[in-house]
Every structure is written in structure tokens, then in C-alpha cells.
Amino acid sequence: MRKITSSLAGLALLVAVLAVAASAQNPIPVTPQPYPPAPPVPNFYYGPTVEGVFPYVASLTPYSAETNNMSLEGYLRALVFQRTGKWMSLADAERVLRMQRSQ
Numbered sequence: 398m399r400k401i402t403s404s405l406a407g408l409a410l411l412v413a414v415l416a417v418a419a420s421a422q423n424p425i426p427v428t429p430q431p432y433p434p435a436p437p438v439p440n441f442y443y444g445p446t447v448e449g450v451f452p453y454v455a456s457l458t459p460y461s462a463e464t465n466n467m468s469l470e471g472y473l474r475a476l477v478f479q480r481t482g483k484w485m486s487l488a489d490a491e492r493v494l495r496m497q498r499s500q
Contacts (some may be wrong), residue, residue, distance in 0.1 A: 439482040453497055457469060469494055470491055470494055
């Protein structure tokens with residue numbers, strides 16, 4: 398009985414020593430890997446708004462309070478951005494404004 402008790406105590410002591418030694422070692426540092434780059438998202442909107450037509454701004458006065466002190470092209474771009482979340486190019490805004498004025 399005494400021999401079994403001393404064997405169990407020795408085994409417990411050995412496990413405790415090994416556990417302390419294993420926890421004292423520095424773990425291998427893991428370097429986080431960066432995410433792969435996202436595909437480029439086009440920042441310009443080249444078509445009409447969701448409703449299918451551009452807002453009519455040709456009858457407004459440029460640089461006035463009704464256009465929020467913007468040019469008509471800039472105001473049209475801002476309206477399209479508010480509706481779609483994408484900017485249309487300045488050339489497209491000028492083209493749309495020319496079409497609206499010719500009607």
C-alpha cells in the first residue's frame with residue numbers, strides 16, 4: 398500500500414513538473430496573414446438612376462440656393478450619387494445636361 402501511494406505521489410509530481418516546464422516554454426509566434434486585396438470597384442456610374450431617368454435639372458439656376466450653390470453638372474452628379482451611391486463622371490453630367498437643355 399505504501400509503495401502504491403509513493404508511486405502515485407511520484408507520478409503526480411512528475412506530471413506537475415512536466416506541466417510547468419511545458420507552460421514555461423515560449424510558444425511559436427503566429428504571424429497573422431494579411432487579407433488578399435479586394436477587386437477594384439468602379440467609382441463612376443455611367444447609366445441612369447434606378448428609376449430609369451436622370452433628375453431634370455436644366456430648369457434650375459446654377460449656383461443658387463435651389464442647387465445648393467453648385468453648378469448644374471455638380472448638382473446632377475450629387476443627386477445621382479444620393480440615389481445610387483456611385484459618382485457619375487463630369488463628362489456624363491455635361492452630356493445629360495446638354496440633352497435636357499435641347500428638349
